[in-house]
Amino acid sequence: MKRKSVAILGATGTVGQRFIQLLDGHPWLDIVAVAASERSAGRPYRDACVWRLPTPLPESIAWMPVQPLNPEKLEGIDLVFSALPADAARDVEPAFAEAGMAVSSNASAYRFAEDVPLLIPEVNADHAALIRLQQRIRDWRGFIVTNPNCTTTGIALALKPLDEAFGLDAVMATSMQAISGAGYPGVSSFDVLDNVLCLIPGEEDKMEREARLLLGKLEHEHVTEASFRLGAQANRVPVMDGHTICLSVKLNTPASPQQARAVLSGFRGALAARGLPSSPALPLAVCSEADRPQPRLDRDAGHGMQVSVGRIRECPIFDLRLVVVVHNTVRGAAGGSILNSELLIHEGYIR
Amino acid sequence: MKRKSVAILGATGTVGQRFIQLLDGHPWLDIVAVAASERSAGRPYRDACVWRLPTPLPESIAWMPVQPLNPEKLEGIDLVFSALPADAARDVEPAFAEAGMAVSSNASAYRFAEDVPLLIPEVNADHAALIRLQQRIRDWRGFIVTNPNCTTTGIALALKPLDEAFGLDAVMATSMQAISGAGYPGVSSFDVLDNVLCLIPGEEDKMEREARLLLGKLEHEHVTEASFRLGAQANRVPVMDGHTICLSVKLNTPASPQQARAVLSGFRGALAARGLPSSPALPLAVCSEADRPQPRLDRDAGHGMQVSVGRIRECPIFDLRLVVVVHNTVRGAAGGSILNSELLIHEGYIR
């Protein structure tokens, strides 16, 4: 297979930096351009961004001139990753898709468009077929696919095998989210040190809707949302990386914690998602210790691509309680977009 | 009214220190003795403890010799506050009650004894009547009363007016608890820095049972637990003081967030609890800002004795979602015990 040429949109922000870090040494993908807002354009990447990851900025990227967010300036690109804010994404991403490029976006702008797949390969790889509808309706040579919100990613991966095995009726989800999810400068230390913030604007709505969409069914080029109800409460806590989510789950067919554990441990995910470069052998790491998962210890499971699940026990009201940890800027953001692009290459959507 | 002579059992620990801090200048109560385990006994209090509160150790206490946990050594005491660990409390508290003293305990040892009141004055002041049963059965001149676990205290105060107005059917509660709740040295910084701990051994069981007992009904000298179900998930977060709890509540009679807010704002608590020295005019501080309560900003509401409630909104599964913050070592521990003792003095149980 020919390696693909990749550009990063919004390359200077925290998610943009994660894309650069995670793509360093990627077997299929080569970053050939980095793009960002006018303010940064024209400067070498290393001067335009303040690199804040603990691994060094790859030398091959450091001296790349930052390009404007303009598809005409980015010739010969097969694939762009979008780490843009939602507002910018709304205008910029279609321009790239129209110009014939595949856009794998972490932005929320098109997550709910009926012809744009919201994808987690292990969960709903088949939804990628919406791409054909999208290209037909919009008359684009390229296309846009999106990955869900970081918190939803963890929830949907944990719920998928339970839904398949027992059917979901209702899910209560209370999240304790890391500050890296808010970007940079993001959350003021004045707000979050020695504190919990009980409001993350817009987050609960995203969690509630995206999860139903991901577990929905594609039929006749239309995704019907899953019918279970999700009630989310989102909180910010003084943690760098790794979102923790406490779930209470009501099933259609009651199951014991042992049965749930077996189903979660055996989860392999959609066939099409297996064996991709960023795809962990097991999408879920089921913890055996009573006090796990914990974000500091478990966020890096499977290089940040595994979602950790533990404390599977009965619920006095619903059927099961469990705790989920997901690396919010790897699996829940840049890593999720990269995995999506690998699926699309493998399935022939990106050539 | 004659001032009461008070001793603190377990005076050197973190809750013991809170008792000393909160009783400094109390209008009804005078600390005349401090007691602790054999290891500390005989030394001046200031040498036996490592004072870790940001207000200074009162001079009147600093030089008191620490007494052993022996009622014979503590003559002329009307009331003892117990900040003992559960194991020690099991043996020590009855000895003081038998010797004729009122024991207002923060320990969990007797919370579920059928003849020992588990009390929050605003919630179930009438349960204090169990004291007469206790004295009769056990043939004690003194008695034991207990206050609930810190987290339960916040939950029960927030639920009480909702139960009165609408009836409770089911409650999901996910807590994010401060490290001071674990005592000293308590939680290792290695465990909790940049982390969330999803297991607090025993905590969920306490929350689930105590809440039903507090909202239960006393009839014929027996408390019948309330019938609603509670599903708790307890977490530790890197916060010094102040537990945050996300609740989802199913009511018997559905109510809108506006109706719930009105009921919570108007809550005055049991008549007998009003006007006591440590009793806030309003037991609940209902936040008007969309992003409150927060532990750092709201734990000290009403000198730490008010429970803050906010983000009252609909739940997609149950009826209501809301967020509660309670100061775990003030209202949820030492302050709760002190308020209980004030109720008992006012009601004539302590003379």
Add this chain to the structure above:
Amino acid sequence: MKRKSVAILGATGTVGQRFIQLLDGHPWLDIVAVAASERSAGRPYRDACVWRLPTPLPESIAWMPVQPLNPEKLEGIDLVFSALPADAARDVEPAFAEAGMAVSSNASAYRFAEDVPLLIPEVNADHAALIRLQQRIRDWRGFIVTNPNCTTTGIALALKPLDEAFGLDAVMATSMQAISGAGYPGVSSFDVLDNVLCLIPGEEDKMEREARLLLGKLEHEHVTEASFRLGAQANRVPVMDGHTICLSVKLNTPASPQQARAVLSGFRGALAARGLPSSPALPLAVCSEADRPQPRLDRDAGHGMQVSVGRIRECPIFDLRLVVVVHNTVRGAAGGSILNSELLIHEGYIR
């Protein structure tokens, strides 16, 4: 004495909020106006600011309309406290001084003007006499006085008695500063969580110069800087409030730790500074415990107005090592300005 009418400039920021908190119930001063930038002007204070202090916003201030930073709109004011950023202060403060008001400023804009006193009452109350020079030169009816940078405040108070008793030759100072010193939103949590920041732009220069000025001598309406050298290294650490400073001090006349302790413990400060409403009986709290001072435990000493000093011991290179903790937004900012104004009222500069 007639109470003074006070306005706060820059009232909506974190230092502005501290002014409002600390002036609540002040025996000499009444806030009659709050002023801020155009963006806030005209709105009720409670809507214009996000109140972030754990004590409630005083009701008397909540509904005050925010005024523009214009002396013509603020009639009948005796005294303004400036919590403005340095840039804004440069233009705004002179306008108020010219209009006849006393300006007690926490901003750095005029700290090094030769005719503007840089004041800590206990350290150099006599420097206030520069006010007369200032009014003569600038032809103002009012005037500006400033208080030093938060870190310098702690250092200067600890050094003053050592300088008086033994003479200072050289001082190494390494600070570990709280995040509240950077205002709001200030330091990103992404930068400071699980981290130390070794650069606070401009801070070291301020510390080095201000300390020499404060300990300098006023003669013939000119302050000659003290001759000792100060080498500062400033760091930001994940602490909410309270700056910690490690000092190594070389004296002109060598002194033992015991001698230094005696001198620090006995320090009363300039006569003119004693007995003012915000003035602690002892400006320095000398810790007896080997592991103090600590910011969390000692920042609130003397209601945040005492500077805590401890670990006084020999230095293998200089004479003494010691550790200082100062509450950066109380004594080191708003509280320092208020104490300055009290001195000026007492000394007759504000009538």
Add this chain to the structure above:
Amino acid sequence: MKRKSVAILGATGTVGQRFIQLLDGHPWLDIVAVAASERSAGRPYRDACVWRLPTPLPESIAWMPVQPLNPEKLEGIDLVFSALPADAARDVEPAFAEAGMAVSSNASAYRFAEDVPLLIPEVNADHAALIRLQQRIRDWRGFIVTNPNCTTTGIALALKPLDEAFGLDAVMATSMQAISGAGYPGVSSFDVLDNVLCLIPGEEDKMEREARLLLGKLEHEHVTEASFRLGAQANRVPVMDGHTICLSVKLNTPASPQQARAVLSGFRGALAARGLPSSPALPLAVCSEADRPQPRLDRDAGHGMQVSVGRIRECPIFDLRLVVVVHNTVRGAAGGSILNSELLIHEGYIR
């Protein structure tokens, strides 16, 4: 070269866990045994320890039975790494050396014994020659070598090239140390959250003495301590890993920051230390950004084996100021011991 068989003493603690993590996949060394105190002996390693590192416990170690700290039970071992507490090390390490094994110790017990090398390969590889003296005096077939305290490791590596180029006269060092340096459970979260601890018992003495020993000269089987004076102030801050140290340095031959930077950047370390498996090409990472090094971003430089240096600037009192970050549990503990053992293998002390 034949691979060496290795045992870890004190394998269940935090430093022991680091040894296991860092030796996983080591090209020269194979862990064949893990040993710990009686309490753990006999149990499988995974049950005897609570694994707290974010990388998984290697499967090959998980099921090893924990051995007692007894050389007779550990046959066929070439090399033991000691992660024992100082007290235990005092008795246990000689027993292993006497039994013919090389002991590379992270404990402080023998750091100041005149015949025991205190080693950092890049700094004083030649001190290893003390091993022959040690074996002669003590009549041991094996031997003990030690690595310095974590903080000293960072200081000594940064000072060595400055000493070689310009000569050291005096050094002020103020450290801000991570909590992982205190082991487990180590520092209570109650003590360190939102706080700085200005006392780490014994630490300052270690820093002051060890640094002079490391930079001392070996002549006639005796190390003469270097003559510069070091004044240390050690603090604990709420950081997980990575010690930060602010240095002020007085040189014998004055040098500009540019000259110092050139010398630090060019530092390669002792010839014998180059090219070892754990040896970074450059022992020092000299930061180009004005606000670096920072522990969260720089502790992992060179897989935790490089010491980062930055903010090299003039000092108003001495010649230079600079900031150093060292990974305290990698380069400053287990990684340092491993590098020492590699040197000794390469130099033929371990066969």
